[in-house]
Amino acid sequence: MRAALELDILGLVASEPAHGYAITTRLADAGFGRLRGGSIYPVLARHEDAGHVACGWVEPQAGPGRKDYAITAEGRRRLERDAQAWDGFAETVRRLAAGGSACAAAGRSAVQALHEPAHQTPMNHKPNATRGPA
Amino acid sequence: MSKQSTGHPRELFPAQDRGWADRALLQLIRADVARAQVDAALAEAAAACEGVGGRAEDVHGTADAWASARVAEWRRDGDIVWAAEAPLDVRSALVSTFWLAAGLALLFGLSDAMRDRTVEPTWGYLLLPTLLALACVTVYAAYQRTLRAHSRAVASAVGVAVAVCAACGVAALTWATRDHEPFEAGWRIVAGQALGNAVVALLLAKVLPQRQPIGKTPVGEIGAGPMSDDRWLADCGLALRRESGQSEEWVRARLHEATVHAHAAGGTLWDEFGPPMAYAAGLPRRGTSLLAKSVRNRAVFGLSWLLLGLSAVLRDGDVGFLVVGAVSVGLLLVADAVISSVRARRQSISAHPARPGVE
Numbered sequence: 001m002r003a004a005l006e007l008d009i010l011g012l013v014a015s016e017p018a019h020g021y022a023i024t025t026r027l028a029d030a031g032f033g034r035l036r037g038g039s040i041y042p043v044l045a046r047h048e049d050a051g052h053v054a055c056g057w058v059e060p061q062a063g064p065g066r067k068d069y070a071i072t073a074e075g076r077r078r079l080e081r082d083a084q085a086w087d088g089f090a091e092t093v094r095r096l097a098a099g100g101s102a103c104a105a106a107g108r109s110a111v112q113a114l115h116e117p118a119h120q121t122p123m124n125h126k127p128n129a130t131r132g133p134a
Numbered sequence: 135m136s137k138q139s140t141g142h143p144r145e146l147f148p149a150q151d152r153g154w155a156d157r158a159l160l161q162l163i164r165a166d167v168a169r170a171q172v173d174a175a176l177a178e179a180a181a182a183c184e185g186v187g188g189r190a191e192d193v194h195g196t197a198d199a200w201a202s203a204r205v206a207e208w209r210r211d212g213d214i215v216w217a218a219e220a221p222l223d224v225r226s227a228l229v230s231t232f233w234l235a236a237g238l239a240l241l242f243g244l245s246d247a248m249r250d251r252t253v254e255p256t257w258g259y260l261l262l263p264t265l266l267a268l269a270c271v272t273v274y275a276a277y278q279r280t281l282r283a284h285s286r287a288v289a290s291a292v293g294v295a296v297a298v299c300a301a302c303g304v305a306a307l308t309w310a311t312r313d314h315e316p317f318e319a320g321w322r323i324v325a326g327q328a329l330g331n332a333v334v335a336l337l338l339a340k341v342l343p344q345r346q347p348i349g350k351t352p353v354g355e356i357g358a359g360p361m362s363d364d365r366w367l368a369d370c371g372l373a374l375r376r377e378s379g380q381s382e383e384w385v386r387a388r389l390h391e392a393t394v395h396a397h398a399a400g401g402t403l404w405d406e407f408g409p410p411m412a413y414a415a416g417l418p419r420r421g422t423s424l425l426a427k428s429v430r431n432r433a434v435f436g437l438s439w440l441l442l443g444l445s446a447v448l449r450d451g452d453v454g455f456l457v458v459g460a461v462s463v464g465l466l467l468v469a470d471a472v473i474s475s476v477r478a479r480r481q482s483i484s485a486h487p488a489r490p491g492v493e
Contacts, residue, residue: 019394020391020394020395021394021395021398021399024395024399036405036406036407036408037392037395037396037399037406037407038406038407038408038412038413038416041388041391041392041395041407041417042413042416042417042418045388045417045418046210046418049418063394063397064390064393064394064397065390065394066391066394067387067390067391067394
């Protein structure tokens with residue numbers, strides 16, 4: 001789930017600019033459960049650092065100012081590329097689950113695509129790393 | 135099948151790859167990776183070499199490249215594998231002061247012995263190692279305390295101001311007590327200074343309760359347990375300003391953003407973001423942070439040499455070979471730190487010229 005978070009957050013801010021808390025709420029509505037700020041903001045910060053999103057301060061009528069995140073052209077390219085890779089991966093998993101070894105060759109190519117450094121997927125799992133708060 | 139760890143991770147590698155393992159370990163430690171993670175990563179690397187049956191350099195590339203790739207991977211994926219220094223507390227400050235004083239007393243004694251010189255043991259001379267150590271720790275504590283709420287520039291200005299005040303205070307005390315010689319000169323004075331300070335350090339370490347770990351600690355273990363929002367912001371601000379290499383504007387934006395989020399969620403910052411040091415470690419860093427550390431270390435060494443030169447002038451009252459040498463080394467190190475800092479800043483600005491446009 002954590003690996004998919006990066007792509008999902010990019011997808012959420014692609015439809016319309018949003019602030020961190022709104023992103024948390026939308027992810028909860030989408031079935032991710034209650035995510036803490038400690039899980040969301042490091043991902044947003046990395047997207048911002050990589051130039052995938054840009055942010056601006058919004059001063060609401062009441063309450064403190066907040067930071068809205070919006071996707072950039074670079075972020076949209078990244079989103080399209082990663083979404084395609086995920087589609088391929090999900091399709092391969094479905095086919096493997098249904099047909100077994102007949103689809104093994106196709107599965108290998110999909111997994112190889114997901115191992116490429118640009119992608120953030122469950123295949124990059126590192127068992128020794130401590131995960132951030134969820 | 136991989137070998138079981140027998141203690142040091144280098145032992146998992148064959149003899150010809152142990153140099154590679156040592157270099158990789160050094161690079162990971164320098165990048166502030168927690169020791170347990172370093173050992174685990176090296177164990178994985180050793181297992182991969184054993185599985186393939188090749189030399190570490192053939193399987194993983196150079197040790198530097200392998201360590202850099204692992205660090206980049208952990209950062210990219212937001213893995214909390216880092217270690218950091220816990221903020222300085224009263225116990226650490228006092229114990230460090232007296233250990234440093236004991237070390238300085240020995241150095242001064244050694245310096246006198248090498249020059250075959252007998253120093254008049256005035257009160258100022260007797261207390262000089264303790265006062266200098268106290269000045270150094272006070273400067274560091276003031277810098278760190280200021281950094282919890284203010285920018286690095288403000289903290290540096292406070293540190294310099296405290297250093298000047300401390301130097302003036304030490305000089306004034308040494309001058310005021312120049313005619314009072316309570317003891318006979320001799321090696322017992324040096325032994326008394328060193329032993330006295332060491333005993334005080336040991337007693338303080340024994341008596342004062344230890345509230346936090348000493349040295350670099352996994353970030354999740356620092357500041358463990360719920361804390362007030364103010365303390366969370368101060369700890370997180372300190373960690374970000376000290377380690378991230380990001381601008382003050384960036385740091386303040388992160389802290390404000392976290393506060394707004396916790397307010398909207400109806401919880402505390404601890405509830406929403408966990409330990410502040412761990413949260414700060416998970417945020418991206420500027421590539422110059424390693425360089426910044428190196429610059430900081432050179433600046434600290436440089437100032438230490440300058441202080442050594444100053445103390446020699448205060449004790450001897452003349453400008454001899456030791457003073458000229460110490461001040462020259464100090465000035466060179468400080469100048470080098472300043473030049474490196476300016477270069478790093480220029481590189482940082484040219485690497486991040488403007489924010490990408492929003493669609």
